[in-house]
Amino acid sequence: MSTSMLSVRGLGMQFGGLKALSDVTMEVATGEFVGVIGPNGAGKTTFFHAISGVHVPTSGTVRIRGQEMQGNSPDAFCRAGVARTFQTPRIFGDMTVLENVRFAFMFGNRGGDAALVDKVIEETHLSGLRGETAGELPPARQRQLEIAMALATAPRLLLLDEVAAGLTEGEVEDVARLIRRLRDTYGLTVVWIEHAVRTLMKTVDRVAVLNFGQLLADGTPAQIAADPKVISAYLGDEVDDADKADKVDEVSQ
Numbered sequence: 001m002s003t004s005m006l007s008v009r010g011l012g013m014q015f016g017g018l019k020a021l022s023d024v025t026m027e028v029a030t031g032e033f034v035g036v037i038g039p040n041g042a043g044k045t046t047f048f049h050a051i052s053g054v055h056v057p058t059s060g061t062v063r064i065r066g067q068e069m070q071g072n073s074p075d076a077f078c079r080a081g082v083a084r085t086f087q088t089p090r091i092f093g094d095m096t097v098l099e100n101v102r103f104a105f106m107f108g109n110r111g112g113d114a115a116l117v118d119k120v121i122e123e124t125h126l127s128g129l130r131g132e133t134a135g136e137l138p139p140a141r142q143r144q145l146e147i148a149m150a151l152a153t154a155p156r157l158l159l160l161d162e163v164a165a166g167l168t169e170g171e172v173e174d175v176a177r178l179i180r181r182l183r184d185t186y187g188l189t190v191v192w193i194e195h196a197v198r199t200l201m202k203t204v205d206r207v208a209v210l211n212f213g214q215l216l217a218d219g220t221p222a223q224i225a226a227d228p229k230v231i232s233a234y235l236g237d238e239v240d241d242a243d244k245a246d247k248v249d250e251v252s253q
């Protein structure tokens with residue numbers, strides 16, 4: 001049996017009259033790579049906020065490696081080994097690449113070796129840019145920097161919120177390859193929210209679909225691509241019919 005990295009039970013998040021998440025239950029095993037998809041406003045980012053300490057969920061439990069964590073601060077989640085990126089990159093625009101990664105390393109403060117800073121810069125392909133001002137980097141590089149900053153906290157569980165948004169198709173493929181390699185190098189468990197379903201489905205082990213704050217489906221990419229509920233709620237709008245047929249072919253192999 002694999003051990004549980006993340007265990008979410010009956011998670012709910014209410015904003016006034018709006019239920020952004022209702023009764024979401026999900027397990028992520030150690031070492032697993034899970035994709036999260038769903039329409040805009042489905043609650044994907046809220047889900048990340050609730051499992052990384054940004055929001056205190058209204059109901060339910062969040063366990064990281066068995067430890068109950070809901071209600072704790074982002075700092076406590078970080079110490080428990082959770083790192084995340086934000087849909088809008090939270091880098092320090094007037095600091096250099098190196099300064100940003102150093103800052104994240106100090107925030108993580110997990111007693112690790114400072115050599116990790118150089119290591120993650122190299123592994124996210126930012127070595128040639130360490131002296132550049134972060135705010136002046138193109139979007140794809142800023143996304144790499146955000147990933148580098150998350151890695152500098154020496155996480156076990158990496159949460160990625162649309163790190164490929166706004167990138168070209170080729171860049172999206174590069175990001176997918178990078179995440180996969182980092183996962184292998186660092187033995188990470190990864191949860192990746194992304195709209196680029198075609199690439200995501202080829203990359204992850206499992207896909208969870210959120211819709212109106214509820215878990216609509218959870219299965220292998222092949223199961224999700226063929227699920228009529230998912231197609232009508234999301235995939236039907238996301239890709240045209242030819243694309244969809246291709247994708248089902250690709251992931252069923």
Ligand SMILES: Nc1ncnc2c1ncn2[C@@H]1O[C@H](COP(=O)(O)OP(=O)(O)O)[C@@H](O)[C@H]1O
Nearest residue numbers: 015018020038039040041042043044045046047
């Ligand atoms: N802090 C907040 N206050 C009120 N409503 C919010 C807040 N954050 C998110 N929402 C609402 O919750 C729903 C889910 O949002 P979000 O999690 O950002 O969706 P997604 O990431 O899937 O696009 C949306 O209707 C959004 O407007």
Ligand SMILES: [Mg+2]
Nearest residue numbers: 044045046087
């Ligand atoms: Mg979002």
